Amino acid sequence: MSEKEPTAPRSGERITIREVAQDAGVSVAAVSKVLRDAYGVSDALRAKVRASMAKLNYRPRASARGMRGRTYTIGLIFPDLRNPFFADIYAGVNSALERTQYQAMQGVNTTSGALNITSGALIEAMIDRQMDGLVVIGPNMETQALADLGARLPLVVLGQHNHAGDAFDTVNNDDQLGARLVVRHLVANGYSNIAMLSLSPQNSSIIQQREIGYRLEMMEQGCGDAINILRETQVLRDVQVSVRRLLSGADRPEAIFCWTDLMAFEAISVATEMGLSIPEDIAIVGYDNTMFCDLAQNSLTSVDQSGELLGLQAARLLVERIDGRTTAEHFMVPPRIVARASAGTRTEQE
Amino acid sequence: MSEKEPTAPRSGERITIREVAQDAGVSVAAVSKVLRDAYGVSDALRAKVRASMAKLNYRPRASARGMRGRTYTIGLIFPDLRNPFFADIYAGVNSALERTQYQAMQGVNTTSGALNITSGALIEAMIDRQMDGLVVIGPNMETQALADLGARLPLVVLGQHNHAGDAFDTVNNDDQLGARLVVRHLVANGYSNIAMLSLSPQNSSIIQQREIGYRLEMMEQGCGDAINILRETQVLRDVQVSVRRLLSGADRPEAIFCWTDLMAFEAISVATEMGLSIPEDIAIVGYDNTMFCDLAQNSLTSVDQSGELLGLQAARLLVERIDGRTTAEHFMVPPRIVARASAGTRTEQE
DNA sequence: CTGAAAGCGCTTACAG
DNA sequence: CTGAAAGCGCTTACAG
Numbered sequence: 001m002s003e004k005e006p007t008a009p010r011s012g013e014r015i016t017i018r019e020v021a022q023d024a025g026v027s028v029a030a031v032s033k034v035l036r037d038a039y040g041v042s043d044a045l046r047a048k049v050r051a052s053m054a055k056l057n058y059r060p061r062a063s064a065r066g067m068r069g070r071t072y073t074i075g076l077i078f079p080d081l082r083n084p085f086f087a088d089i090y091a092g093v094n095s096a097l098e099r100t101q102y103q104a105m106q107g108v109n110t111t112s113g114a115l116n117i118t119s120g121a122l123i124e125a126m127i128d129r130q131m132d133g134l135v136v137i138g139p140n141m142e143t144q145a146l147a148d149l150g151a152r153l154p155l156v157v158l159g160q161h162n163h164a165g166d167a168f169d170t171v172n173n174d175d176q177l178g179a180r181l182v183v184r185h186l187v188a189n190g191y192s193n194i195a196m197l198s199l200s201p202q203n204s205s206i207i208q209q210r211e212i213g214y215r216l217e218m219m220e221q222g223c224g225d226a227i228n229i230l231r232e233t234q235v236l237r238d239v240q241v242s243v244r245r246l247l248s249g250a251d252r253p254e255a256i257f258c259w260t261d262l263m264a265f266e267a268i269s270v271a272t273e274m275g276l277s278i279p280e281d282i283a284i285v286g287y288d289n290t291m292f293c294d295l296a297q298n299s300l301t302s303v304d305q306s307g308e309l310l311g312l313q314a315a316r317l318l319v320e321r322i323d324g325r326t327t328a329e330h331f332m333v334p335p336r337i338v339a340r341a342s343a344g345t346r347t348e349q350e
Numbered sequence: 351m352s353e354k355e356p357t358a359p360r361s362g363e364r365i366t367i368r369e370v371a372q373d374a375g376v377s378v379a380a381v382s383k384v385l386r387d388a389y390g391v392s393d394a395l396r397a398k399v400r401a402s403m404a405k406l407n408y409r410p411r412a413s414a415r416g417m418r419g420r421t422y423t424i425g426l427i428f429p430d431l432r433n434p435f436f437a438d439i440y441a442g443v444n445s446a447l448e449r450t451q452y453q454a455m456q457g458v459n460t461t462s463g464a465l466n467i468t469s470g471a472l473i474e475a476m477i478d479r480q481m482d483g484l485v486v487i488g489p490n491m492e493t494q495a496l497a498d499l500g501a502r503l504p505l506v507v508l509g510q511h512n513h514a515g516d517a518f519d520t521v522n523n524d525d526q527l528g529a530r531l532v533v534r535h536l537v538a539n540g541y542s543n544i545a546m547l548s549l550s551p552q553n554s555s556i557i558q559q560r561e562i563g564y565r566l567e568m569m570e571q572g573c574g575d576a577i578n579i580l581r582e583t584q585v586l587r588d589v590q591v592s593v594r595r596l597l598s599g600a601d602r603p604e605a606i607f608c609w610t611d612l613m614a615f616e617a618i619s620v621a622t623e624m625g626l627s628i629p630e631d632i633a634i635v636g637y638d639n640t641m642f643c644d645l646a647q648n649s650l651t652s653v654d655q656s657g658e659l660l661g662l663q664a665a666r667l668l669v670e671r672i673d674g675r676t677t678a679e680h681f682m683v684p685p686r687i688v689a690r691a692s693a694g695t696r697t698e699q700e
Numbered sequence: 701c702t703g704a705a706a707g708c709g710c711t712t713a714c715a716g
Numbered sequence: 717c718t719g720a721a722a723g724c725g726c727t728t729a730c731a732g
């Protein structure tokens with residue numbers, strides 16, 4: 001190799017724990033202890049080692065540490081990269097990890113189109129790479145599969161309401177309440193014939209919770225007869241066709257509650273193409289309160305689920321698990337409706 | 351630990367190379383060779399080892415491999431997660447890696463607001479974790495800093511036009527041509543007073559190239575007098591203020607070329623709020639051809655830079671570098687304009 | 701073509 | 717509190 005070293009460490013490549021030990025005049029084991037903030041080192045020794053580490057610009061190699069201990073790396077598994085909501089979660093995870101030795105490495109689960117099953121490949125790849133723990137986001141996995149995974153390594157699941165004993169922690173937005181808030185808001189604004197655009201297949205407990213919330217609140221608001229759940233895949237083409245059919249029908253609803261902003265934007269698009277005005281002809285509500293909701297061309301009423309807080313809690317819980325907690329914890333964040341023009345007060349038509 | 355093993359490997363935890371060797375009746379070194387597809391093993395031995403690996407469900411540990419050889423992990427560094435364009439790049443990287451042993455791990459460079467400098471922290475964390483190579487996307491780093499990084503490990507830079515000898519490969523969209531295409535398209539559709547909304551600080555060579563393309567083509571089209579470049583940070587608030595000022599002025603341009611779709615969506619929002627119609631009052635063009643361009647409420651004319659192809663090439667080049675190539679390669683993808691309503695044919699006003 | 705041995709850079713018991 | 721030795725699971729020269 002013809003590599004030139006910028007700061008030219010004497011031995012050749014990278015500074016190792018051995019060189020730090022030599023420089024500080026202590027044993028390799030002592031340096032290791034300082035590195036891990038382990039119990040049983042004098043302040044004097046710690047200071048000497050710290051000084052040498054700084055002087056030599058020492059950085060431990062995660063893979064070597066992982067051979068016996070931890071890699072100080074946690075895996076983050078996203079279901080998708082297109083939804084800007086995930087950026088909030090990521091920010092939260094990072095801010096929780098900021099003052100720790102942990103670093104998050106992210107992977108996106110490649111779901112094959114409409115099938116949308118979380119493949120084990122990425123998870124196995126992360127385990128092969130010795131992740132100390134995993135945060136899995138919005139997985140389309142059976143609860144049992146998650147429990148099995150949680151038996152193999154520390155696991156926090158974000159966006160899954162089903163528990164499985166102490167196998168893993170969960171962090172969730174209260175999706176049932178979120179859906180209720182949407183219905184309440186619409187009813188308060190004068191809408192009663194409210195349809196819901198949901199996801200197919202609806203094996204995700206998030207979807208299930210939102211559907212339940214929608215149903216229950218519709219009934220409580222006396223709109224039980226109008227309950228109408230349309231389930232569609234995430235494929236844009238399919239969504240468009242579905243929405244178009246819904247809006248063309250004789251019994252066109254007054255409002256559509258879309259399970260995610262991305263679908264709501266599609267609904268706005270179709271309505272616009274059909275020459276309908278929002279919310280006069282059709283009110284639309286989304287979920288996630290994505291940054292695009294604020295744009296005037298969307299002005300989409302949506303449910304904020306505090307993605308950053310969700311990510312923060314998930315990372316915090318995972319580090320606790322890595323540090324030895326073996327009982328499950330479940331964190332739930334309250335949703336909040338953000339009102340915009342797309343579901344503004346209904347004005348009588350004819 | 352009270353962990354239960356699902357498939358119950360005899361020894362306790364995970365199957366190691368030693369157990370495979372024992373099962374196959376060969377040496378540990380032989381298994382290692384089969385694992386690495388290394389030169390010098392008989393077909394018979396290879397078959398035996400493969401059979402044992404499959405039977406025992408053996409999976410090598412990346413960190414152990416990394417102690418002497420490779421981790422078969424490459425780092426992907428994104429500047430941001432909010433731009434859906436990056437999802438295309440990610441898909442391309444993954445499809446290039448699909449049939450290899452390599453796995454991409456992704457990190458997002460946390461840029462601090464308007465400052466937008468690629469911090470070394472994430473890069474160092476990736477090096478600590480023994481990434482075999484790095485794909486850095488749209489970095490705001492000096493060319494020299496990239497060259498230094500390339501001297502430390504295999505490096506491909508995506509979205510940076512400046513070369514530095516053989517230190518790293520680059521993969522780019524032809525941004526200068528892309529900007530030219532925008533101007534040509536607008537001029538062909540009847541617009542001549544075309545402003546450009548660019549990024550500040552414009553230390554990215556992508557931005558520089560797009561500005562150059564805009565300037566040159568404006569001059570060649572005889573619109574040199576109308577050249578007007580506005581530079582704004584990525585902060586939404588700032589963009590809104592800038593666009594509003596631009597659109598309120600007495601000399602309002604006929605069209606705005608925005609350096610990225612995200613900014614174009616903001617421009618559409620501001621124009622909409624001001625009661626202007628698009629493209630009658632103001633035409634708008636973006637860059638990236640994000641999925642949101644297709645929505646009727648945006649219908650944004652944009653430049654497609656084939657994100658997936660960019661990602662694919664970057665990963666391919668990186669694996670070549672890891673495999674020993676030491677001379678630089680530079681890959682350039684031609685851009686393509688995608689015409690939509692936001693820059694449709696200009697109709698005379700007064 | 702095949703294998704025994706050393707070693708990668710750490711952590712982990714275990715002595716002192 | 718401190719350190720010498722063994723070992724984590726692989727790969728790498730080097731013999732045979």
